[in-house]
Amino acid sequence: MALQIQLQNFTGPLDLLLHLIKSHEMDICDIRIFEITEQYLTVIEQMKQLDLDIAGEFLMMAATLIHIKSRMLLPLPDDGTDEEEDDPRAELVRRLLEYQRYKEAGQLFDTLLRLDRDVFVPCLPVPVADGDETGQEAQITASLFQLAQAFYEIVRNQEKVEPFHEVVRESVSVADTMKRIRSQFVNAARLNFCDLVESGGRIRMVVSFLAILELIKMKILTVDQVAPFGDIWLKRLVTAEELTGLVLAGELGDYD
Amino acid sequence: MTELRALIEALLFVAESPLSIDKLCEVTEGSRSEVREVVDGLMEVYQRESRGVELVEVAGGYQFRTPAALAPWLRRLQRERPQRMSRAALETLAIIAYRQPITRAEVEYLRGVDSGGVMKTLLERNLLRLLGKKDVPGKPLLYGTSRYFLEFFGLRELSDLPTLKEFAALDPELAEALPRDPEENGS
Structure with a gap:
């Protein structure tokens, strides 16, 4: 029987295996491992002939199948243990069943009414944020991932221009940097994230990032992003007076 | 009134x-x-x-x-065609929705395939969010679905998702994996 399979359509080896099991009308719980291994290897061979880049995972599954097949050939140890646990196929069956469940769930997700495909909401122009002190402007709260990604961008841009030079170890403390950032926030309610991250070397940048995170953790600052992919703003949550009165050093012994 | x-x-x-x-x-x-x-x-x-x-x-x-x-x-009226979701993306999203909080390695075990790229795309599309780190060696990141995920699929809350039981009642132990709300764990 010639196998005509759209190879690209498989999301992974489990997906391919499920397809083979279905097309050979097998019961997942009772796979005919010899037949399925042969079919699986045929598909892999076809992939090779078509010069497709075979992902390592597909080869790993081939190895697993061959391993199970070889264990099936060995006589079962007759020591009275549960027959099911001795079945070399058990682990694979469990994974297949579970994978099938999520595959079906994914298909179900595809039928849900999706925003911007099936249903639409008004898309309003995002208001431009201009140092509004009332804090009433529409805001999207940036997630930790977005903050980390923005930082990664800064580091990457920095690396491009960093001149070749001898490294001199300098000590920059988180506590000092927190004090610096605090002083910047005394006169401003919000500042751009990119401006706050200190330039001049990786250590300084990392330390100022840590200091910002620490200040967010202490609920002194909060992160906002007005538009997707827009600038990230840090906003002060306390009044200027409260900020100056804050004792940072006491809690920060560990950071020096 | x-x-x-x-x-x-x-x-x-x-x-x-x-x-x-x-x-x-x-x-x-x-x-x-x-x-x-x-x-x-x-x-x-x-x-x-x-x-x-x-x-x-x-x-x-x-x-x-x-x-x-x-x-x-x-x-x-749309200027851009809506972004398509690949089968791999939907599958990954389903695993994360039902199994959150979950690490990338756990997702990869369930899918049997490298999922770093798919998960990064889902994060960038704001469908996932980081829930913290798992307290095991290596401290891997834990992923869950975002609030926007609910908006995207028009769900009121996570429990709106059908329980896995409804579409495959094969393994009673696994079928009990109900969508868990990460908020309950005080993330």
């Missing part, structure tokens, strides 16, 4: 994401029962009159959305 109704309708009209009853109470200074009554009334009016927009409960709030039946015409 008429004034409150107009105000709530206006707020829902201009809001860029679903507004919760709490938020509506806060802005209108109305009582919960009043606000809820108005919202229910509005939902019913839009529903009954088969209007071009309907008031829908989604992601813990309320939002005006167009009925799905009008989608084919509305798509003509």
Whole structure:
């Protein structure tokens, strides 16, 4: 029987295996491992002939199948243990069943009414944020991932221009940097994230990032992003007076 | 009541994401029962009159959305085609939705394939969020679905997802994997 399979359509080896099991009308719980291994290897061979880049995972599954097949050939140890646990196929069956469940769930997700495909909401122009002190402007709260990604961008841009030079170890403390950032926030309610991250070397940048995170953790600052992919703003949550009165050093012994 | 109704309708009209009853109470200074009554009334009016927009409960709030039946015409107005979701992306999203909080390695074990690229795309599309780190060697990141995920699929809350039991009642132990709400764990 010639196998005509759209190879690209498989999301992974489990997906391919499920397809083979279905097309050979097998019961997942009772796979005919010899037949399925042969079919699986045929598909892999076809992939090779078509010069497709075979992902390592597909080869790993081939190895697993061959391993199970070889264990099936060995006589079962007759020591009275549960027959099911001795079945070399058990682990694979469990994974297949579970994978099938999520595959079906994914298909179900595809039928849900999706925003911007099936249903639409008004898309309003995002208001431009201009140092509004009332804090009433529409805001999207940036997630930790977005903050980390923005930082990664800064580091990457920095690396491009960093001149070749001898490294001199300098000590920059988180506590000092927190004090610096605090002083910047005394006169401003919000500042751009990119401006706050200190330039001049990786250590300084990392330390100022840590200091910002620490200040967010202490609920002194909060992160906002007005538009997707827009600038990230840090906003002060306390009044200027409260900020100056804050004792940072006491809690920060560990950071020096 | 008429004034409150107009105000709530206006707020829902201009809001860029679903507004919760709490938020509506806060802005209108109305009582919960009043606000809820108005919202229910509005939902019913839009529903009954088969209007071009309907008031829908989604992601813990309320939002005006167009009925799905009008989608084919509305798509003509779109400048960009809606981003497609690959089978791999849907599959990965399903695993994370039902199994959160979950690490990338756990997702990869369940899918049997490298999932770093798919997960990064889902994070960038704001469908996933980081929930913290798992307390095991290596401290891997834990992933879960975002609030936008609910908006994206028009779900009121995570428990709106069908339980896995409903589409494959094969393994009783696994079928009990209900969608867990990460908020409950105080993330």
